[in-house]
Amino acid sequence: xxxxxxxxxxxxxxxxxxxxxxxxxxxxxxxxxxxxxxxxxxxxxxxxxxxxxxxxxxxxxxxxxxxxxxxxxxxxxxxxxxxxxxxxxxxxxx
Amino acid sequence: xxxxxxxxxxxxxxxxxxxxxxxxxxxxxxxxxxxxxxxxxxxxxxxxxxxxxxxxxxxxxxxxxxxxxxxxxxxxxxxxxxxxxxxxxxxxxxxxxxxxxxxxxxxxxxxxxxxxxxxxxxxxxxxxxxxxxxxxxxxxxxxxxxxxxxxxxxxxxxxxxxxxxxxxxxxxxxxxxxxxxxxxxxxxxxxxxxxxxxxxxxxxxxxxxxxxxxxxxxxxxxxxxxxxxxxxxxxxxxxxxxxxxxxxxxxxxxxxxxxxxxxxxxxxxxxxxxxxxxxxxxxxxxxxxxxxxxxxxxxxxxxxxxxxxxxxxxxxxxxxxxxxxxxxxxxxxxxxxxxxxxxxxxxxxxxxxxxxxxxxxxxxxxxxxxxxxxxxxxxxxxxxxxxxxxxxxxxxxxxxxxxxxxxxxxxxxxxxxxxxxxxxxxxxxxxxxxxxxxxxxxxxxxxxxxxxxxxxxxxx
Numbered sequence: 001x002x003x004x005x006x007x008x009x010x011x012x013x014x015x016x017x018x019x020x021x022x023x024x025x026x027x028x029x030x031x032x033x034x035x036x037x038x039x040x041x042x043x044x045x046x047x048x049x050x051x052x053x054x055x056x057x058x059x060x061x062x063x064x065x066x067x068x069x070x071x072x073x074x075x076x077x078x079x080x081x082x083x084x085x086x087x088x089x090x091x092x093x094x
Numbered sequence: 095x096x097x098x099x100x101x102x103x104x105x106x107x108x109x110x111x112x113x114x115x116x117x118x119x120x121x122x123x124x125x126x127x128x129x130x131x132x133x134x135x136x137x138x139x140x141x142x143x144x145x146x147x148x149x150x151x152x153x154x155x156x157x158x159x160x161x162x163x164x165x166x167x168x169x170x171x172x173x174x175x176x177x178x179x180x181x182x183x184x185x186x187x188x189x190x191x192x193x194x195x196x197x198x199x200x201x202x203x204x205x206x207x208x209x210x211x212x213x214x215x216x217x218x219x220x221x222x223x224x225x226x227x228x229x230x231x232x233x234x235x236x237x238x239x240x241x242x243x244x245x246x247x248x249x250x251x252x253x254x255x256x257x258x259x260x261x262x263x264x265x266x267x268x269x270x271x272x273x274x275x276x277x278x279x280x281x282x283x284x285x286x287x288x289x290x291x292x293x294x295x296x297x298x299x300x301x302x303x304x305x306x307x308x309x310x311x312x313x314x315x316x317x318x319x320x321x322x323x324x325x326x327x328x329x330x331x332x333x334x335x336x337x338x339x340x341x342x343x344x345x346x347x348x349x350x351x352x353x354x355x356x357x358x359x360x361x362x363x364x365x366x367x368x369x370x371x372x373x374x375x376x377x378x379x380x381x382x383x384x385x386x387x388x389x390x391x392x393x394x395x396x397x398x399x400x401x402x403x404x405x406x407x408x409x410x411x412x413x414x415x416x417x418x419x420x421x422x423x424x425x426x427x428x429x430x431x432x433x434x435x436x437x438x439x440x441x442x443x444x445x446x447x448x449x450x451x452x453x454x455x456x457x458x459x460x461x462x463x464x465x466x467x468x469x470x471x472x473x474x475x476x477x478x479x480x481x482x483x484x485x486x487x488x489x490x491x492x493x494x495x496x497x498x499x500x501x502x503x504x505x506x507x508x509x510x511x512x513x514x515x516x517x518x519x520x521x522x523x524x525x526x527x528x529x530x531x532x533x534x535x536x537x538x539x540x541x542x543x544x545x546x547x548x549x550x551x552x553x554x
Contacts, residue, residue, distance in 0.1 A: 015440040018425045051456030055270045055513025079405035091411035091419035
C-alpha cells in the first residue's frame with residue numbers, strides 16, 4: 001500500500017483536519033506500517049461468512065409511543081456561549 | 095464518623111492523591127454533593143452502594159460535572175443528564191467522587207495519550223511507570239484510595255483489565271450489552287462496555303450488579319437476566335472446567351509474567367478445577383488487526399460530531415466558512431493519537447477500501463466469535479495473562495512506534511471483539527510490579543468469572 005503526502009492530505013480533508021508538513025512526514029511511515037499489518041487479513045477465507053457488526057444478536061425493541069418532555073431550549077443552550085435568541089450560532093453555511 | 099465528615103474525608107483524599115498521581119480531571123465539590131443530595135431518588139441511606147464513593151471515567155456522563163472524555167475539545171462540557179450507569183449508582187446511594195483521567199476518547203493502552211491540556215496518571219506502585227489504559231485514572235484511584243471506593247471504567251479493546259492489571263486491582267469487563275451505554279461518549283459503538291475496577295472481587299461484583307440490566311435508552315442493551323453477582327463470591331469451584339489459551343503463553347509474553355499466571359492456574363487445580371490446554375489460532379493471529387480496523391472505523395465516525403458547535407471548545411465563527419471552522423477547531427483541540435485514528439479510520443471507510451478493510455474485518459470477527467463459542471461448549475472459562483508485560487516505564491513507551499503500542503493489546507482484543515465478559519485478578523509481582531490473570535467466560539456468564547476470580551484472589 002503506497003502511503004504518500006497526497007493521500008494523507010486527501011484523507012485529512014475528508015476528516016476535517018489540517019496536518020502540518022511535519023505531522024504528515026511523521027504519519028507517513030506510521031500509517032504505512034499499520035496498514036501493512038492489516039494485510040494479513042487477506043489470508044483468511046471469508047467466502048459465505050456474514051459480517052458481525054455487533055458481537056451479540058441485537059433485537060429491535062420498540063418502546064410505548066408515549067410523548068415525553070424534551071429538553072428545554074434553555075437547557076439545550078446551556079453548553080454554549082455561541083447563541084442567538086433560541087438558536088445555536090454557527091459558521092456561515094452558504 | 096458522621097456522613098458529612100465521611101464525605102469531606104473522601105474529597106480531601108481524592109485531592110491529595112490527585113496532587114501526586116493525576117487520577118482526576120475533575121474532583122467533586124461540596125456544591126456537587128448538595129446537588130446530588132437535593133434529589134430524593136439519589137439520597138438512599140439503605141441502597142446497595144450507601145457509604146461507597148465512586149470515581150467515574152471521564153467519558154461517562156455525570157450531570158453537571160465537566161465531562162471531557164479526556165480531550166481538550168470537550169473542555170467546558172457539562173452534561174444535562176446522568177449516564178444510565180451513573181443514575182443507577184446514585185439511586186443505590188453511591189456518591190460520585192469525580193471524573194478520572196484517561197487516554198483521550200479511550201485511544202491508548204497506557205493513558206499517555208491524554209488530551210492536550212490534561213495530566214498523565216502515574217502508576218500507583220512506581221511513578222516512573224504507566225498506569226495502563228485507557229481507564230488509567232480509574233485503576234490508579236482504585237489502588238490508592240483508602241475510603242470505601244469503587245471505580246466505573248470503560249473498555250473498548252482492553253481498557254478495563256489492562257490498567258487494572260498494571261495497577262494491581264480487580265477489573266471486570268462485562269458482556270457487550272450487559273450494561274447500558276447510554277451517556278457514554280462512544281469510542282466504538284459495537285465494542286464499548288462499561289464495567290468496574292475495585293480492590294476486591296466482591297466490590298467489583300457489587301457495582302456490576304447495580305449497573306447491569308436492560309435500558310430502553312440503549313438500543314444495543316441486552317434484556318437478559320441479571321444474577322445477584324455478589325452471591326457468587328467464594329462459591330466452590332470444584333468440577334469447573336477451565337481452558338488455558340496456548341497462544342497467550344507464547345513468544346512476546348514475559349517469562350516471569352507467565353510464571354505468575356501459572357501459579358494462579360496451580361491454585362485453581364488445587365481447588366478441583368479441571369484444566370486443559372486449548373487453542374485460539376484465528377483470534378491470536380488476526381484479532382489485533384480486526385480490532386484496530388473496526389475500532390478506528392467506528393471512532394472516525396463517532397468523532398465527526400466534535401466540531402466546535404453546541405458544546406465543548408468553541409470560537410467566534412464570524413467570517414469563517416463552515417468547513418474551515420470545523421477544521422480549525424478539530425485541528426487545534428484533538429491530540430496526535432486522536433488524529434492518527436481518525437485518519438486511518440476515515441481511510442479504511444473510503445470508497446474503494448471499505449470492502450478490503452471494514453467488511454473483511456467484520457467477517458473475520460464472525461469467525462473469531464465462533465472460535466470462542468466452540469470452546470465454551472466444553473469449558474466454563476478460559477485463562478491467560480491479562481497483559482504480556484508489567485507496566486512499562488514512560489521512557490520505554492516513548493520509544494515505541496504506534497504499531498508496537500497497539501500490539502500490547504494482543505491478549506485483550508479477543509474477548510472484546512467477541513463481546514465476552516472477562517475479569518483480571520491481581521497476581522504475583524514481577525520486579526515489584528503487579529501482574530494480572532485474566533479469565534474469560536461465555537456471553538452473560540459474569541457469575542462464573544466472579545466465582546472463579548474470587549477463588550484465586552489474594553492467595554499469595
